[in-house]
Amino acid sequence: MPLVPSYIEALRPYEAGRTAESVRRQYGLSRVAKLASNENPLGASPRAVEAVRRSLEGLNLYPNGGLDLREALARRFELKPENVIAGSGSEGIMSNIVRAFLCDDDEVLTSEAAFIGFQVLARSRGVKYRTVPYRDWHYDLAALAAEINSHTKLVYLANPNNPTGTIFTRREFDDFYRHVPSRVLIILDEAYFEYAKSNPQYPDSMHYRYDNVITLRTFSKVYGLAGVRIGYGFAHEELIRNLLKVKLPFEPSTPAQAAGMAALSDDEFLASSLELNSRGLRQLTSDLEEIGIRVVPSQANFVMIVLPGETEACRIFEELLAQGVVVRPLKAFGLPNCLRISTGTDQDNSLCIEAFRRSYAAIARTNAVR
Ligand SMILES: Cc1ncc(COP(=O)(O)O)c(C=O)c1O
16 A cells, blocks of 8 residues: 555645745845745834744743734734634644545635645645636636535635735625535635735625634735744634644744734834835836736735746746846746746836846847847
């Protein structure tokens, strides 16, 4: 009997984006703009950094499983702590959801090219994984509703979506929800919630206190805390009670919890991160379009561009890399002709646009030579 189940053998592990240091070394560059992982270019919330420093005093003690943060979030969102879970990033909680609620004959349903972290987790459970195509790079919620069958256990929706950056509206979600049986669990992944929340059409899932919906959020993006691994989720207390059974008891770590609690009150950092991002989205979108590139309008902290084919996407990726601009190829997501570009500092964004202009000029030259 094989030691490794076939569905694990068939998994392609999650590939993180290139680090700035490895690109700097490979090409002998002095400056690298890492725009590949939707990280916060301003760094981390200063309040969070200070709280992590203070928390180091207690590293000899086991953490309390995120209880302080659960209580703080419950106060902030007018819930009970029993409705809240904190974990090692929202992906940590996603992993618990997959473990707690999926059984062998269950099926997972989502859109094509869903967030790669979710794809890997769901497939690692060995259950059937079904998708429906995007409609103009948006979730086709009507098609998803029509695909729900008696085996469907979990529907995964990211809003805003990674990698497209698009959202579905409140009206679209309401229509969809009417078609979802209560035995089907919906993950509403709101990792990029803060970037979209001021859009009046955006359905902030905190307003949906549905028994079969789990909302996931994170401190990794707008609060700049991807490195400490801290995220949270909201759901009916029955779901949370069962999730807590499978969560590792000492997650999140003490510094992670301290960082999350402090970040929650850092309105100044939140505002400056959002402002920088809006500027970055505007610049990247308009300048890339001016070069003649198809940019999908984004509500998150990145844009997705659509190129004629995989060859062009690889070529541009390599050309940008050689100029110190690291973007994300989306082949692993299932979109080989697309690239994703995170917003950076103003300087990063300008470097990126200049690198695109040079790459396009270089490609035009070689095509002319041929
Ligand atoms: C849609 C989506 N969900 C979840 C995550 C993971 O976030 P975390 O760092 O909280 O695990 C990401 C990170 O890129 C994401 O894009």
